[in-house]
Amino acid sequence: MTEAHVVVYCDMCGDVYTENTGESICFDTVAQAVDYIQARAAGVGWIYDGDRIWCDGCIAADHCDRTGQH
Template sequence: MKRGFVSECHVVIYCDGCGDIYTENENESICFDSVNQAVHYLNARSAGVGWIYDGDKVHCDGCLATAICADRGHTFPDTWQTTKRLLGISTRSRTCTVCGVPEIEALP
């Protein structure tokens, strides 16, 4: 029986692109017993969370979206959201539906 403070080895998943740690609830990392267990878990969950292991590297949903936009270009909606400022220049903006990057323009 183990008691007190015990050092143990475990595996956590980090994105090879940006270094983000894989979390689910309350931003706590998940500890796995082995790399194989982590790969199996990630592959079983990847459709729902967007993280992908391609057999070599792990990529988070943000890095995957950024790669898609770098390859194909951003996908912006046709409509803009206007922000009126009382003491300054008003702007209009829209956000890429793939990666979340905003496009903001000053209005005359």
């Protein structure tokens, strides 16, 4: 028997999404992972922009690049 799970990684830097335990969360489907990120992880800085998932560090770096603030 083969099982497949979905783990959330930042599309920019490759960091894995974790919570308090420091271990990744396994989801059953991509849709479930995206729903979770949109509902829960946005509070800790991760976002799904409709195409990619971004971690808080990459969001901050992108903002600095776009605004010229470092």
